[in-house]
Amino acid sequence: MTAARTEDGSPGRHDVDRGTRRGEFDLITSLFAPLARRHPAALNLADDAAVLPPPEGGQHTVVSMDTLVSGVHFLPDDPADLVARKAMRVNLSDMAAMGARPLGVFLSVALSPAEGDTWMDRFTEGLERDLGDFDMGLLGGDTVATPGPATFSITILGTVPPGTHLSRGGGRPGDRLWVSGTIGDGALGLKALQGELPFLQEDMRAALADRYRLPRPRVALGLGLRGLATAALDISDGLVADLDHMCRASGCAARVETASVPLSTPVRRCIDMDAAWLDAVLGGGDDYELLFAVPPARDTAVHALGVRLGIPLTPVGELIPAAPGEATSETRVCLVGPTGAPLTPRASGYRHGWD
Ligand code: ADP
Ligand code: MG
Numbered sequence: 001m002t003a004a005r006t007e008d009g010s011p012g013r014h015d016v017d018r019g020t021r022r023g024e025f026d027l028i029t030s031l032f033a034p035l036a037r038r039h040p041a042a043l044n045l046a047d048d049a050a051v052l053p054p055p056e057g058g059q060h061t062v063v064s065m066d067t068l069v070s071g072v073h074f075l076p077d078d079p080a081d082l083v084a085r086k087a088m089r090v091n092l093s094d095m096a097a098m099g100a101r102p103l104g105v106f107l108s109v110a111l112s113p114a115e116g117d118t119w120m121d122r123f124t125e126g127l128e129r130d131l132g133d134f135d136m137g138l139l140g141g142d143t144v145a146t147p148g149p150a151t152f153s154i155t156i157l158g159t160v161p162p163g164t165h166l167s168r169g170g171g172r173p174g175d176r177l178w179v180s181g182t183i184g185d186g187a188l189g190l191k192a193l194q195g196e197l198p199f200l201q202e203d204m205r206a207a208l209a210d211r212y213r214l215p216r217p218r219v220a221l222g223l224g225l226r227g228l229a230t231a232a233l234d235i236s237d238g239l240v241a242d243l244d245h246m247c248r249a250s251g252c253a254a255r256v257e258t259a260s261v262p263l264s265t266p267v268r269r270c271i272d273m274d275a276a277w278l279d280a281v282l283g284g285g286d287d288y289e290l291l292f293a294v295p296p297a298r299d300t301a302v303h304a305l306g307v308r309l310g311i312p313l314t315p316v317g318e319l320i321p322a323a324p325g326e327a328t329s330e331t332r333v334c335l336v337g338p339t340g341a342p343l344t345p346r347a348s349g350y351r352h353g354w355d
Contacts, residue, residue: 001154039137081126096222098159171231187284215288
C-alpha cells in the first residue's frame with residue numbers, strides 16, 4: 001500500500017513515516033524480500049501478489065489468520081524478535097490444531113512511532129529464524145504506519161490430504177481427553193512479567209515468562225493425530241474455555257480431573273503457595289498446547305505418538321453425554337477436584353472487551 005491520502009485528498013491510511021525510519025518500500029526490499037526467497041511463489045515480493053501452484057497430490061489448503069496488538073497480545077517492551085516469533089507461532093498453532101502441514105505466511109505490519117529501524121531489524125531476525133525452523137516461506141503482506149499500537153497480522157497457509165483435517169466437532173461421549181505439555185505456564189508467565197509472582201525464584205519466573213513470550217506450536221503432534229483424534233484444538237483462551245468450545249462443537253459435555261492436569265514445576269510452586277492460582281491455570285490462556293479427544297481403544301497409539309515425538313501427552317478426563325436441558329459452559333465442563341468434589345473456576349478464559 002502506498003498513499004497516506006486518498007485521491008480526493010482526504011486522510012487515508014497512514015504511510016510509514018519516511019523521515020524517522022525506513023519507508024514502506026525500503027522495509028519490503030531490504031528486510032522482507034530476502035526472506036521471501038524461501039518460496040518461489042512469493043516472486044521475491046517484486047510483484048503485487050504471490051502466485052501459488054496447486055498443492056501437490058490434490059491436497060487441500062488450510063488457511064488461518066491471527067493478529068497480535070501491542071499492549072494486548074504482547075507487551076510493548078517485549079524483545080522484537082520474540083514478538084515476530086510469537087506472531088508466527090500462534091498461527092502455526094492453528095495449523096497444528098487442524099493437523100495441517102505449514103506452507104507459508106502473509107504478514108501485515110502496522111507500525112506505531114515506537115518501532116524504529118533497530119526494532120524492525122530484530123523483528124526480521126525473529127521472522128527469519130522461525131521461517132527456517134518451521135520450513136515456511138514469506139509469501140507476501142502489507143506494510144503501513146498507524147497512530148495506534150503496533151499490530152501484526154499473519155495469514156498462514158498449510159496443506160492436508162482431503163478429509164483428514166482435525167476438527168473441534170468430532171468428539172463423542174467416552175472419548176478420553178488428552179493435553180500436550182503442561183498447562184498454565186502461559187497465563188502465569190504473563191503474571192510473572194507483570195510482577196505478580198514475587199515469591200517465585202528468578203529462574204522459575206524466567207521460565208514462565210519464556211512460555212508466555214514464545215509458544216511452542218505442536219505442529220508434529222497435529223500431523224500425528226490425523227486419523228487418531230476425533231476432535232482437537234489448541235489451547236489459546238484457556239483449558240476450560242477451549243474445552244467448552246470442543247464440547248459445544250461435538251454436542252457433548254466433559255469431565256476433567258484437575259489433579260491430573262499436567263503442571264510445570266514453577267506452576268506447581270505457585271499453586272502450593274496459594275491454591276487460588278489454580279483459577280489462572282485452568283482459566284488463563286496463551287498455552288498453545290493441543291487438547292484432543294481419542295477413543296480409549298487407541299490409548300496405546302497415543303502413548304506411542306508421544307514417545308516418538310518426545311512430547312508429554314497426559315489424559316485429563318473424558319467427554320460425557322451432554323446434560324439434558326439448556327447447557328451453559330458450567331454444565332458442559334465439569335471440573336472434579338482432588339477429593340472428587342466439583343470445582344467452579346472463577347475465570348473461564350480470556351474474553352475480549354466486547355464479550
Ligand atoms: P500494493 O501497494 O500494490 O498493495 P505493496 O507495495 O504493499 O503493494 O506490496 C508489494 C509487494 O510486497 C507485494 O508482493 C506484497 O505482498 C509485499 N509485501 C508488502 N508488505 C509486506 C510484508 N510486511 N511482508 C511481506 N511481504 C510484503
Ligand atoms: Mg500493488
